[in-house]
Amino acid sequence: MSNSTITILGTGYLGLTTAAVLSHAGFTVYAVEPNPDRLNAIKQGRSFFYEAGLDALVSAGLKNGTLIPTDSYAESIPNSDVVFSCVGTPDNPDGSSNLTYIFAAAEEAAKYLKPETVYAQKSTVPVGTGRKVMQLFTDKSVASPYISNPEFLSEGSSVLDTLTYDRLIFGGENQDAIQKVRDIFTHAETQAEATATLAGLPFKAKSNHHIIVSLESAELIKVTANSILALKISYANSIAKLADKAGADVVEVMDGIGADQRIGRAFLNAGRGYGGGCFPKDVSGLIATGLDYSVDLEIMQAAQSINESMPGYVVEKLQSALGGSVQGKKIAVLGLAFKANTSDTRRSPGVAMANTLAKAGAIVSAYDPQAGEEAGKELRPGIASATSIKDATKDTDAVVIATDWAEFKEYSLKNLTQTMKGKLIVDGMNCLEPANVKEAGLTYIGVGRS
Numbered sequence: 001m002s003n004s005t006i007t008i009l010g011t012g013y014l015g016l017t018t019a020a021v022l023s024h025a026g027f028t029v030y031a032v033e034p035n036p037d038r039l040n041a042i043k044q045g046r047s048f049f050y051e052a053g054l055d056a057l058v059s060a061g062l063k064n065g066t067l068i069p070t071d072s073y074a075e076s077i078p079n080s081d082v083v084f085s086c087v088g089t090p091d092n093p094d095g096s097s098n099l100t101y102i103f104a105a106a107e108e109a110a111k112y113l114k115p116e117t118v119y120a121q122k123s124t125v126p127v128g129t130g131r132k133v134m135q136l137f138t139d140k141s142v143a144s145p146y147i148s149n150p151e152f153l154s155e156g157s158s159v160l161d162t163l164t165y166d167r168l169i170f171g172g173e174n175q176d177a178i179q180k181v182r183d184i185f186t187h188a189e190t191q192a193e194a195t196a197t198l199a200g201l202p203f204k205a206k207s208n209h210h211i212i213v214s215l216e217s218a219e220l221i222k223v224t225a226n227s228i229l230a231l232k233i234s235y236a237n238s239i240a241k242l243a244d245k246a247g248a249d250v251v252e253v254m255d256g257i258g259a260d261q262r263i264g265r266a267f268l269n270a271g272r273g274y275g276g277g278c279f280p281k282d283v284s285g286l287i288a289t290g291l292d293y294s295v296d297l298e299i300m301q302a303a304q305s306i307n308e309s310m311p312g313y314v315v316e317k318l319q320s321a322l323g324g325s326v327q328g329k330k331i332a333v334l335g336l337a338f339k340a341n342t343s344d345t346r347r348s349p350g351v352a353m354a355n356t357l358a359k360a361g362a363i364v365s366a367y368d369p370q371a372g373e374e375a376g377k378e379l380r381p382g383i384a385s386a387t388s389i390k391d392a393t394k395d396t397d398a399v400v401i402a403t404d405w406a407e408f409k410e411y412s413l414k415n416l417t418q419t420m421k422g423k424l425i426v427d428g429m430n431c432l433e434p435a436n437v438k439e440a441g442l443t444y445i446g447v448g449r450s
């Protein structure tokens with residue numbers, strides 16, 4: 001199996017990470033990217049986004065010839081035993097999933113697929129999509145088997161999440177096709193530790209379960225997993241609002257309930273809400289799919305509207321602490337990526353808060369260790385792009401923490417007192433210790449930490 005040839009369609013966070021990892025597991029991997037700028041970056045041995053360890057794998061894969069970046073389906077697919085579709089699935093203005101790239105990729109691939117080549121869908125798609133792609137293949141007399149193999153990697157830990165995982169899901173009707181894809185990952189597991197070392201990342205093995213289900217179940221597992229994590233966050237944020245009024249600390253509350261193994265502590269961090277290219281669109285996509293089947297997923301609508309309220313909730317707290325208005329106040333926003341350890345600013349709560357503050361008349365300076373350039377396009381004109389925490393916080397009345405980068409958590413509070421004009425720290429991530437902030441002579445406001 002290790003001599004298999006693989007094609008990966010799409011080189012975003014999912015596609016490029018999968019391609020890079022598998023190219024170090026003994027496979028020859030074509031990474032297909034139509035965007036010339038992105039393709040050129042990969043050909044030069046780097047990703048076009050920030051992801052720890054990835055560039056090292058990409059450049060080593062190019063050097064040893066096992067990673068082949070190309071924009072050509074004709075060059076890659078006819079040689080391949082398995083094709084992984086990793087193309088983007090953005091959302092439509094009504095919140096439903098936009099499957100243009102999914103079908104365009106399948107249609108183009110159909111021209112070159114051999115009957116024995118497995119077409120595996122890794123992109124997040126609404127339940128029922130696989131059946132439609134299979135119909136497309138039937139209409140075009142393509143005999144290749146189709147399976148669903150959704151991905152669970154998180155940005156910021158993509159490489160490690162691909163090397164070792166709680167579970168992989170395989171859904172489809174053709175058991176030989178499922179086995180062929182499982183064999184790829186089983187073989188990759190044997191190389192995982194060495195690949196992590198090459199990437200410069202610490203490796204800790206996980207259970208690596210393989211779960212085989214129906215096609216529709218596999219599709220639904222993916223969206224349901226993301227939605228329940230989003231639900232947990234919105235639940236924590238609802239309790240945070242209550243804690244603010246009732247005098248409790250939501251971090252203590254979540255630590256207390258999270259210690260119950262039936263509940264778990266993960267994804268119960270209250271703050272400025274979830275962002276990114278996955279949760280917001282997967283929640284709205286699930287709501288839209290529900291409506292297609294006349295199922296009203298009110299619980300997800302609630303999760304969505306709570307989430308949408310959170311950046312504004314944090315800004316209101318800041319505003320009232322500054323006497324009711326931010327007009328003319330100098331405010332630093334630290335964190336423009338949608339989470340730490342990535343340069344991705346899609347649906348970033350930090351960007352939303354910076355823009356809201358600027359619109360309300362604040363003089364905003366913004367800083368992120370990796371996302372400054374990407375955020376530039378989304379920030380309102382007039383928002384200053386700072387190059388360091390010190391630069392961003394100079395002479396400010398208040399500082400908002402919007403992403404919990406280690407650099408922010410570890411920054412000296414004493415230094416902050418020296419650069420800031422005012423004293424207010426609004427911790428939109430609940431990532432600082434309130435007692436330490438107070439001890440430094442600053443005023444702390446968290447989310448649900450009255």
Ligand code: UGA
Nearest residue numbers: 151152153154155233267268269273274275276278338339
């Ligand atoms: C998410 C899932 O966690 C992955 O399993 C999945 O594969 C991926 O979507 C996907 O579908 O591609 P990701 O969006 O990269 O991964 O990042 P997360 O770590 O899940 O964070 C999402 C957002 O939730 C971030 O804005 C984060 O700050 C926020 N969050 C997370 C909270 O507000 N509170 C928490 O307790 C946890």
